[in-house]
Amino acid sequence: MRFQDKSVIITGGGGKIGKAYALGFAKEGAKVALPDIASADPVAKAIRDMGGTAISMACDVADEKSVKSMVDEVAKQFGGVDVLVNNAAYFMNVKKSPFWEMEVDEFDKAMAVNVRGSWLCAKASFPYMKKQGKGKIINISSGTALNGGQNYIHYVTSKGALIAMTRAMAREVGDYNICVNTVCPGFVVTEGRQVDPAFSANRVANRALKRVQVENDLVGTVLFLASPESDFMTGQLLNVDGGAHFVG
Amino acid sequence: MRFENKSVIITGGGGKIGKAYAMAFAQEGAKVSLPDAASADLVVKAIKDMGGTAISMNCDVSNEKSVKTMVDETVKQFGTIDVLINNAAYFMTVWKGPFWEMTVEEFDKAMAVNVRGSWLCAKAAVPYMQKQKKGKIINISSNVALTGNPNYIHYVTSKGALIAMTRAMARELGDYNICVNTVSPGFVVTEGRQVDPAYEKVRAQQRSIKRSQVETDLVGTVLFLSSPASDFMTGQLLNVDGGFHFV
Secondary structure (H helix, E strand, O other), X not given: OOXXXXXXXXXXXXXXXXXXXXXHHHHOXXXXXXXXXXXXXXXXXXXXXXXXXXXXXXXXXXXXXHHHHHHHHHXXXXXXXXXXXXXXXXXXXXXXXXXXXXXXXXXXXXXXHHHHHHHHHHHHHHHHHHHHOOEEEEEEOOOHHHHOOOOOHHHHHHHHHHHHHHHHHHHHHHHHOEEEEEEEEOOEOOXXXXXXXXXXXXXXXXXXXXXXXXXXXXXXXXXXXXXXXHOOOOOOEEEEOOOOOOOO | OOOOOOEEEEOOOOOHHHHHHHHHHHHOOOEEEEEEOOOOHHHHHHHHHOOOEEEEEEOOOOOHHHHHHHHHHHHHHHOOOOEEEEOOOOOXXXXXXXXXXXXXXXXXXXXXXXXXHHHHHHHHHHHHHHHHOOEEEEXXXXXXXXHOOOOOHHHHHXXXXXXXXXXXXXXXXXXXOEEEEEEEEOOEOOOOOOOOHHHHHXXXXXXXXXXXXXXXXXXXXXXXXXXXXXXXXXXXEEEEOOOOOOO
């Protein structure tokens, strides 16, 4: 039980990947908070049904006030914040188009949720981590930032921004013994997701491990970065994509 | 006990960093094999004293025959090979000086031990991993390959070569469900190592986490890459240096 009684926030905890992280943490004893703009109630229920501790709450990560009340509420209920997983993202319903046809509102939305949102959650969690002299922040980027996925320039750009933000945050919070790292997932075929079979086959062929990536493939790395095993690793990009991209 | 009865080879297992890996694997149930050009007997004794299983053997990783004998002996005693940590390196006693003054013999030695040696160990271990359709290979690089430290061009170059070798191996072994990754440690002040205090202070200041790096800082990452938690991660470089370099 590596995370016994640890307080873990997983933004976007109601989504399928968020759920996989949440279950992974809960199984190892963590109390998990699952802010989501949609509802994470079914995930919280699944965790409580297996005897764990979980809360869900409505939160718009792009909004500072919403984030602050979410984090304060988590700290109140769980007694602090040990781990923050910035997983929430504007992604599933992005409007896809060539960048020269994209509207400013659409572009701004991706940056507000994915970039500003991750910063705001870190900003609000930092005082609690500072107080306990320890903390782990994990920013979820995407392989699209490495390969330049097409027709959603805002999403790709926002995910690249997180890689740089991680590095600057790592330097700013190192003195407080807080580690900040990025996890970069490949193309994940979450349960029930409809994908173009040709696109998926192409993704698989590009990997060293030639199979479809699923949400559980990410859990081990996120838990590793949240655990004391990675205490001297900060500012890094951990790319979990079955060996499609090699970075550095 | 993540590694109960797993067979783990740690080359250079008699050194201080090798020992840190070996103790951690043994504590989690692994049977560890510790080839070394010097002797790893003391590490084996430490593991046996705590009730674990370990063997040591003399091995020159740059020599194909020596490597093959070592791997086969490990398999004979432990049944197979689940994890290979390519940790042995020509490092502590390298000749230091500008590259235009280095001799070919000195250059070749670093490449023979650090690069050819890692390849030879993988070459000998892979058939056993292929047979069980599972395996983990971890090549220990160094963040001197990221910084380009002066005055030991052969060592720096050999550590850079491992990063590329990892990637090619990962692609060649993916179909066998064998993961190959690189760990890149920062400057490690191993127990008892004499370092210039002023320079060590500068190094600590360059990090996000401003302290000296010790051998146990690497253990968690090496065990993670050897465990099923990293089963979909291959070909990657995991840099463990307290947040000095970002790759």
